[in-house]
Amino acid sequence: MVSVMFLEQPGRWRVITTGALLALIALPVLPLGWAAVDVPTAEVGQAFWQGLATSARIAVVGAVLGLAIGLPVGVGTALAPFPGRRVLLAAIGLPLVAPSFLWAIGWSTLAAHHAIAQAFTTGVSGCVLIAATTTTALVVFASYAATLELSRSQIDAALLSGSEGAVLRRACRNAVLPAGFAAVLGGVMTLSDPGAGQILGAHTAAAEIMTAFAVRYDIALAATQCLILAAIVAAIALPLAWIAGPRLAEAVLARQLAPPPRRGRSTTSLMVASMASMYVLLIVAPPIVGLFVPLVRGGGSGSIGVPALGPAADDHLELVLLGALATAARTALNTMIYAAGAAALAVLVGSAIALAVGRNSSLRTWAMTVGIVVFSWPSFAGALGVARVATAAPSLLDVLLRSRFTVCAVLASHFVPVATAFALRAAGTIAPSWTYAAAIHGVTLPRYLRMVLWPAVRPSVSLAFALVALLASADAGSVLLLHPPGEASLPLAIFTVMANAPEVAVASLCLIYLLVTVAILAAVVGLGVEHET
Amino acid sequence: MRRARAVHARDVAVVLFACTCALVACHSGGEVVVYTSVDDVFARPVAERFQRETGVTVRLVPDTEETKSAGLLNRLIAEKARPQADVFWSGDPVRAAILKSKGISAAYRSPAAAGLPIQFSDADAYWTGFSARARVLVYNTRVVPPDEVPSSVLDLTDGRFRARACLANPLFGTTSMHAAALFVALGDERARAFFEGFVKNRGRLVSSNGEVRRRVASGECAVGLTDTDDAAVARREGKPIGVVYPDADGMGTLVVPNCAVLVAGAPHPEVARRFIDYLLSPQTERQLADSEAAQMPLRPGVPVPPGVTPIDSLRPLEVSYAALGTKLEELSQGYLKTWVDATLAGASQ
Numbered sequence: 001m002v003s004v005m006f007l008e009q010p011g012r013w014r015v016i017t018t019g020a021l022l023a024l025i026a027l028p029v030l031p032l033g034w035a036a037v038d039v040p041t042a043e044v045g046q047a048f049w050q051g052l053a054t055s056a057r058i059a060v061v062g063a064v065l066g067l068a069i070g071l072p073v074g075v076g077t078a079l080a081p082f083p084g085r086r087v088l089l090a091a092i093g094l095p096l097v098a099p100s101f102l103w104a105i106g107w108s109t110l111a112a113h114h115a116i117a118q119a120f121t122t123g124v125s126g127c128v129l130i131a132a133t134t135t136t137a138l139v140v141f142a143s144y145a146a147t148l149e150l151s152r153s154q155i156d157a158a159l160l161s162g163s164e165g166a167v168l169r170r171a172c173r174n175a176v177l178p179a180g181f182a183a184v185l186g187g188v189m190t191l192s193d194p195g196a197g198q199i200l201g202a203h204t205a206a207a208e209i210m211t212a213f214a215v216r217y218d219i220a221l222a223a224t225q226c227l228i229l230a231a232i233v234a235a236i237a238l239p240l241a242w243i244a245g246p247r248l249a250e251a252v253l254a255r256q257l258a259p260p261p262r263r264g265r266s267t268t269s270l271m272v273a274s275m276a277s278m279y280v281l282l283i284v285a286p287p288i289v290g291l292f293v294p295l296v297r298g299g300g301s302g303s304i305g306v307p308a309l310g311p312a313a314d315d316h317l318e319l320v321l322l323g324a325l326a327t328a329a330r331t332a333l334n335t336m337i338y339a340a341g342a343a344a345l346a347v348l349v350g351s352a353i354a355l356a357v358g359r360n361s362s363l364r365t366w367a368m369t370v371g372i373v374v375f376s377w378p379s380f381a382g383a384l385g386v387a388r389v390a391t392a393a394p395s396l397l398d399v400l401l402r403s404r405f406t407v408c409a410v411l412a413s414h415f416v417p418v419a420t421a422f423a424l425r426a427a428g429t430i431a432p433s434w435t436y437a438a439a440i441h442g443v444t445l446p447r448y449l450r451m452v453l454w455p456a457v458r459p460s461v462s463l464a465f466a467l468v469a470l471l472a473s474a475d476a477g478s479v480l481l482l483h484p485p486g487e488a489s490l491p492l493a494i495f496t497v498m499a500n501a502p503e504v505a506v507a508s509l510c511l512i513y514l515l516v517t518v519a520i521l522a523a524v525v526g527l528g529v530e531h532e533t
Numbered sequence: 534m535r536r537a538r539a540v541h542a543r544d545v546a547v548v549l550f551a552c553t554c555a556l557v558a559c560h561s562g563g564e565v566v567v568y569t570s571v572d573d574v575f576a577r578p579v580a581e582r583f584q585r586e587t588g589v590t591v592r593l594v595p596d597t598e599e600t601k602s603a604g605l606l607n608r609l610i611a612e613k614a615r616p617q618a619d620v621f622w623s624g625d626p627v628r629a630a631i632l633k634s635k636g637i638s639a640a641y642r643s644p645a646a647a648g649l650p651i652q653f654s655d656a657d658a659y660w661t662g663f664s665a666r667a668r669v670l671v672y673n674t675r676v677v678p679p680d681e682v683p684s685s686v687l688d689l690t691d692g693r694f695r696a697r698a699c700l701a702n703p704l705f706g707t708t709s710m711h712a713a714a715l716f717v718a719l720g721d722e723r724a725r726a727f728f729e730g731f732v733k734n735r736g737r738l739v740s741s742n743g744e745v746r747r748r749v750a751s752g753e754c755a756v757g758l759t760d761t762d763d764a765a766v767a768r769r770e771g772k773p774i775g776v777v778y779p780d781a782d783g784m785g786t787l788v789v790p791n792c793a794v795l796v797a798g799a800p801h802p803e804v805a806r807r808f809i810d811y812l813l814s815p816q817t818e819r820q821l822a823d824s825e826a827a828q829m830p831l832r833p834g835v836p837v838p839p840g841v842t843p844i845d846s847l848r849p850l851e852v853s854y855a856a857l858g859t860k861l862e863e864l865s866q867g868y869l870k871t872w873v874d875a876t877l878a879g880a881s882q
Binding site for chain 2: 108198484
């Protein structure tokens with residue numbers, strides 16, 4: 001019988017297990033290297049390099065804007081409470097958990113009906129807008145979390161030495177590194193996103209990779225292009241991960257500190273509330289409004305001088321809405337399977353990594369550093385690698401390589417770092433004295449895991465599950481590349497029809513998906529609040 | 534204690550649900566798998582109707598607009614050794630011809646094909662044409678005065694539409710077929726002059742036919758080249774769109790029939806044949822004509838609803854679809870690829 005003390009004992013098994021698990025999550029990407037051998041870098045095509053330059057421009061400008069907006073908002077909301085703070089934060093975070101093409105569709109639809117929006121919502125400027133939205137959310141949450149790390153005594157000291165302004169400056173200085181890192185991470189994620197560019201008319205590197213695979217089915221070419229993109233991402237993310245990894249590894253540990261005092265209603269809280277509200281009203285809300293416009297305007301009844309086709313406009317709208325609901329119903333099961341399956345696998349592996357890391361600080365740093373790099377890679381890189389293997393593998397392996405399980409596993413591999421961060425945080429709350437006491441009293445390992453460990457980590461695990469499920473469901477690219485025939489998810493169904501279906505149909509599908517996302521996000525926020533209290 | 538049990542039961546339920554999802558994910562069925570390059574919104578009702586009438590589950594694999602036709606074609610080529618698809622429902626005959634040349638399709642002379650014009654099908658029954666679209670010029674009625682309405686595809690290079698004409702990427706979809714048809718009908722020199730002239734006229738290269746429709750509808754472009762189903766969608770949405778069947782007095786309008794293809798080595802060949810029979814039936818042609826796709830029935834005697842142009846009233850561009858397939862393969866790796874790369878590079882500067 002394995003002793004409970006096994007959980008606290010160091011040993012080589014921790015290094016081997018952690019290494020093996022980290023290698024496992026990188027496994028889907030490995031076949032790309034094999035496929036890319038046939039295509040030298042010089043043959044990837046001029047269009048790809050042009051797309052890469054465009055993507056880089058979008059990423060850089062988006063990151064700068066995200067940092068400029070997100071840092072003060074994140075720091076301010078952590079220090080200065082105001083009514084509706086949580087709702088605003090959830091609204092700011094919405095672009096992170098919904099696919100970028102959803103926002104692109106919203107802006108595009110709004111621009112089609114309002115000329116004033118066209119100027120900045122098409123082409124590269126439109127993609128910058130969407131990139132900035134995602135990056136701002138990351139920066140806000142990074143700044144918020146960094147500010148919460150400040151102790152009451154630090155805030156009081158800053159207040160004594162100066163005014164509220166000094167407190168803000170101190171908090172901003174503390175948050176600038178994590179915020180900067182989050183901004184770079186957001187920019188890097190933008191590099192790998194094909195959705196927005198395809199809708200808004202900007203030719204990006206990710207779109208070129210999707211074309212290489214989905215059009216030419218030239219896996220070798222797509223693999224080389226993807227590896228180039230991943231190499232650029234790694235070149236940016238690795239040094240930053242190396243710098244930020246130790247700090248993140250320390251931050252995930254629970255500490256018993258008096259939290260920073262929340263300032264009462266003040267000028268700061270008014271300014272922050274105004275800034276956050278304006279951002280949500282001007283940037284997050286308009287694309288959602290854009291999705292409603294086709295529904296409000298109805299299905300149309302024919303152009304000038306041309307007789308209407310088919311039934312009257314109202315009947316047509318009703319038919320289209322019913323069709324959208326039917327599509328949502330048809331894809332609901334697959335959407336849930338991919339989301340929940342990916343989340344379950346990610347949480348399982350993430351928890352295993354946390355268990356293997358234990359209290360070893362260097363292993364924890366490695367886990368966070370590798371996790372950041374894996375998370376930064378193009379999300380469809382793993383899907384491309386697996387697709388490469390699936391076409392060459394015998395039919396016996398179809399259940400592993402051409403099934404819904406494949407989709408879940410590949411999605412999970414990309415989001416394991418998120419689950420790992422939560423699991424490490426949860427593991428940090430378990431005091432070693434609990435394990436010692438259990439060992440002294442002869443508690444068996446399974447009983448200890450079930451009665452002591454699981455209740456303590458359950459809130460974090462639940463939060464991780466919900467968050468990974470949301471993130472995984474938004475990844476239409478991997479699902480597009482790997483889903484078995486006829487097993488599409490709702491985001492994939494939207495991605496498939498967004499260019500050729502009537503506006504009303506696309507808008508309806510987007511709204512259905514958004515409503516479900518908001519409901520789950522609200523549940524996640526609720527879980528987070530329950531966890532805090 | 535009771536609350537702890539309830540919490541524990543809830544935890545077990547959640548874990549079981551998550552594990553079930555992962556396990557269910559391994560399940561795969563054995564129904565008819567149909568790859569289609571026809572727009573999902575038009576193809577799916579047909580597939581669902583077949584499913585309702587026969588009880589056979591149809592696993593429809595559509596393509597995205599941007600990768601239309603070419604994506605699934607290349608997927609079928611890549612899966613040749615172990616096909617997943619039973620039927621390829623192609624939105625154009627050129628991909629079907631290419632599949633035949635690569636030995637990926639199997640001959641099937643469907644009894645339901647009786648009555649369909651033979652000029653739209655393969656003589657050896659490797660693909661059978663039904664319900665057609667046409668390549669049309671669309672223009673914004675608020676931007677283009679009546680005396681400047683285009684009448685020919687070549688008008689996209691005319692100075693009156695400078696910087697206001699748009700064209701979908703000719704490497705994909707029906708635009709690629711149309712590009713090949715221009716090279717065959719006009720000859721290489723005149724066809725290249727058209728594409729070079731389009732660039733000189735500052736024409737805009739966009740991602741898809743749907744994008745052409747949107748840009749012309751919004752007035753961002755005055756004129757564009759797209760398909761009849763895209764034009765029909767725009768009209769139904771109440772957009773200010775006019776439609777012209779180009780070159781009625783010249784080389785003719787390119788007719789693009791749907792094609793039903795039996796995949797060689799299909800996992801479910803018997804059901805595949807039943808599905809092809811269904812596709813080629815008069816009821817399907819009627820359904821596609823009545824739908825928003827507004828497709829033209831090829832079979833005489835199938836009622837043509839108002840707003841759909843009867844095939845007899847068109848002057849079709851006379852081409853061999855098999856020849857278009859060969860030409861398209863040559864152009865996709867040669868002139869057109871270079872032209873697209875250069876045009877996109879110029880546009881991003």
